[in-house]
Amino acid sequence: MPPRPTIAQQLAAKQREISVAEFFERNRQILGFDNLQRALLTTVKEAVDNGLDAAEEASILPELTVEIEKRKDDRFRVAVSDNGPGILRREIPNVFGKLLYGSRFYSHRQARGQQGIGISAAVLYANLTTARPTRITSKVEEEDTAHVLDIFLDTQRNQPRVDSEDVVLWDRPHGTRVEIELKARYLRGRQSPFEYLRGTAIVNPHARIVLVEPDGTRVTFERATTDLPPPAKETLPHPYGLELGELGSLLKASRRPTLGEFLAKDLQGVSARAAKELLERTGLAAGAKPASVQGEAQERLLTALHEAPLVSPSSDCLSPIGALLIKRGLRNVLGELRPEFFAPPVSRPPKVRGGFPFMVEVGLVYGGGLPSDQPVQILRFANRVPLLFQQGACAITNAIASVDWRRYGLDQKGGTGIPSGPALLLVHVASTKVPFTSEAKEAIAEDPEIDKELTLALQAAARHLRTHLSRKGRREFASDKFAIIQRILPKLAERASRMVAKPVPDLTPVITRIMDVVNVETRVNPGPDGIRVPVEITNFTPRPRVLELFAEVPPELLAAARFDPAPDGTEPALGRAWWTLPKLLPNARTTLTASFPPKSEVEANDFDWYVAGIDEAHLLGADPLPGDWEVRLPRTIVEAAEVAAQESATSGATEEEVDYDAAEASGGVREED
């Protein structure tokens, strides 16, 4: 029998270096190639994400074609063409035939691809399942012809192998085309290429995407805007959340001659003054060589950086979707469902995790045709890419599940888990480095900083929902009261008068005393010449009112609107406008009309109305003016409102003296202008 020592030696003999490509070949589920359906989606996704990134980097409006063709049984050919700048011949093999090769891994800038794995993984999977090379056609503008290369990925060496090569004429100025033959399954539905492209079109309305399905169906997602999103700018690492080892690498790699310059030029957010204080606090010399800062000194510097009051990360390295596109996107998704409420999209300011800026956006819609007895629908996006798989593993899902939605008006068993109700949530996490749970990039990993921002954004959206539901509740209650008062009271009065053979009395004082609200009601009337939005302000209180009306709308809508009467003032950047309304007698109404060009995207929900000159308890369909407005308003307006309020209070004491129009007294309302 061999003695035990042999075991250590036997084990040692088995030790081997593992090829990264072989590792991923055997663990292809990690790359998103778990099964045939997902393999197809992942392939489309990687090619499309690359195409969009390439076009945007070159400031080109993206134009993509995705063709999916069935070859036989479970074999498909996916061809994705883009109009990006093209790839130089010498880079083509590595970009497509080598894992962990790319241009965006070391950058600090929001991009879809970050890992240098995606498209090569699809090439690897094609090799594995069909043993066919991937064909790349690419043309750069400065050359007259396109290069066509057939590429394999040699898994043992993780190196590209060019199987054949040609030069062809291509009828486009520049662009890239990838043709991959792979084992796959084509299914429609929630996790299909169609859904992925639809989601992509929603948050990338500047892209035009054509999908040709295996049965020949051709779907075009037309671009909704020709404005490219502002390009995400390259930035520097921010010190917040940097680990010791990362700071060490930055110091070691720095080309700056001194520590002072390193702090000012290799990091984000460190002002000259902060740098000075940091050096004082740590006792380090401004003139020290960056690489000389090691060991304890490095730890001191890191602690000081983490605790210093640095400038917040800049958001220009990020490319958020933005409130308007979130709303437009949700409207696209919902189509005929027409929800009753679009919450104003929430966009949190950028924060930092591990040196990387990130930000969270949330959209919420409620009611209408959305099913009320099912879990709320969740649309997840990371860096403008829809996430269709791994919902259960995603930090977005977990953040949603940990909010107590019962407080905001949704059903939720035990106050935890995905809530139920007629709602849809869109959540976007944008970052220069999204922490995905795996290379398949389908779920965001748990991170305390991201979780905090997600929770705050979700709660903000949820508060809008709660406000809406409470307004709706108050309005429904009031309109029930209305129905009774306006219809039944006059009839009762008429009957009673007839019985006692006396004239019908003026009911206005009674009605207004019972209602005792100023009602603001917004309607949206689309027409061929444009969209008219009449806003009716009715004084159902027993006193005459002089009121100030304030509107807050998305700035781009305010810019498109014509108001009649014209506002007394506006703040275009904030989307604000205000009016002093004519004096409104009890039971009298005034109407203000906003007009928009045809096809404008306007909803009643786009207008937030605020009223000054009356107590909150007497307002319906509007809120009292929030505190942060008044400082921005011209003082005269505020004073005028105060005067009006006083006046109204005084005149209210003599309501009997007011002259009512008898014709409108039995429940009707008279128009003023």
Added chain:
Amino acid sequence: MPPRPTIAQQLAAKQREISVAEFFERNRQILGFDNLQRALLTTVKEAVDNGLDAAEEASILPELTVEIEKRKDDRFRVAVSDNGPGILRREIPNVFGKLLYGSRFYSHRQARGQQGIGISAAVLYANLTTARPTRITSKVEEEDTAHVLDIFLDTQRNQPRVDSEDVVLWDRPHGTRVEIELKARYLRGRQSPFEYLRGTAIVNPHARIVLVEPDGTRVTFERATTDLPPPAKETLPHPYGLELGELGSLLKASRRPTLGEFLAKDLQGVSARAAKELLERTGLAAGAKPASVQGEAQERLLTALHEAPLVSPSSDCLSPIGALLIKRGLRNVLGELRPEFFAPPVSRPPKVRGGFPFMVEVGLVYGGGLPSDQPVQILRFANRVPLLFQQGACAITNAIASVDWRRYGLDQKGGTGIPSGPALLLVHVASTKVPFTSEAKEAIAEDPEIDKELTLALQAAARHLRTHLSRKGRREFASDKFAIIQRILPKLAERASRMVAKPVPDLTPVITRIMDVVNVETRVNPGPDGIRVPVEITNFTPRPRVLELFAEVPPELLAAARFDPAPDGTEPALGRAWWTLPKLLPNARTTLTASFPPKSEVEANDFDWYVAGIDEAHLLGADPLPGDWEVRLPRTIVEAAEVAAQESATSGATEEEVDYDAAEASGGVREED
């Protein structure tokens, strides 16, 4: 302005090879280092898994110590020692300081570690967060001293860097100790090192594990057995599920001189006959060089292999937990909760996915102290390792959620999702290659083959639950009836007799006619001399009965049992035993007793009772003999049972003629033996 061509060139200039270690440093969440709590657990887990693998590979009973010490604030030192065979000096740097280096990646054998990433990832994380090297102490038996190395992982090159080195005396024959200093957080609770080690101890009862917590608390998980599990054997790839590229690699790498030998010796499950048929079908020559089979020929061969009736994968490359240990493990977890029902653990036969054998085991317990208004508890294991994170992303969770548990007696909203109820599910997936969703190995990826086996195993466990609940329901119904009949009827009879001044009549015929069941009741009475399990068979039918009783128990329990009376026959391998019972008159009882040594793990649920000679509708606490028994039983027994049944049917017609014992007539039961 520079012309557009520059963009393609600019982009090309940014293209870079990405170091695999830098990739994982930036994406450490993929490796399980998302946050401070998880970082600690992942570090402990990787070191412990390696220690267990090493000891088992050398057929050593594992003995591990895990010390977690707080250094300052969020800095901890984790030290894990094992009694494995040790690691040769020359291998130490690569094993701990290089990602994608290991001994198990290319093997076909169940092991905890498979990727060559885990422990090096912990070293990488330590570098990053504390800039401290990891200290390895290792001794192999053939050397007198241990080597001590301080190791860094150079992320740019993915190479180990030995910072210092020494040789020391170590008071153990062989073993390895890893000391890692890292940024972490120590928390108790569901996802703590304690829970991980407890779970590990449950499914590895041959290991002894000591945990020293930061506050000095010392917890010892004593081994429950000194039997090592049978070592998982190295096997060959099975052709089912192999991809074209994989077959190509195998053919290319084969050292066999001919295709015939390749089929017979490089693949699993291909018999000589199957090989011959494969060659005939594909038209390939047996003498062809394996590497010469390419292109179309390779595809033909693969299709033929997939369709050929091959031998199922052998299970000796797998190391399942086994029914006994699943039960024992669940009993440990549940402690004082004492569930009312332990379902017989389900162990599915091995299947293949992508050439890798795998198998699924499921344990289920129900009732007792388990909370009834919460989701069922889920314990997930992969290759004997507890999975504590990413439950929502795991194929095990999804399989549980897609079973309609309402059919089996658990609450489940809409028939989908995690069911609610007083139940706990233990699910183990064992494979030579578990498809994890990421390198952190915390969740199993979706795979149609695994999903199918999970579903079948869960349904089998669920059927046991349904049977239990229906038996319980019947028993409860019957015992309500009992209570009424046995207590109230005699009293009524007595009162009535007194009123009419007549003697109390014999109530047996009435009672048995109302009850009309044969009741089998099992009790477990532990005592100092051993455990007695009396089984009472009572004939509550109005006819005398000659019955055959059959027991099915776990084979190891049957081996330990002494029965009084002795069974008429047994099948030890199947855990079966049977008796012909003495003739039972109406209202008469006979008792059979099984005795076990003290501390045996026996429960009433371990016995499945079957009765022949009576209709199913008249059985309580037992079932009719299933069809698959009869073929295995000696024919005489079956015949005897048939005769008895006939006899019983005949004698039943003359029930009035039977002589009842008057003393027991008023509801009592008489003993027979």
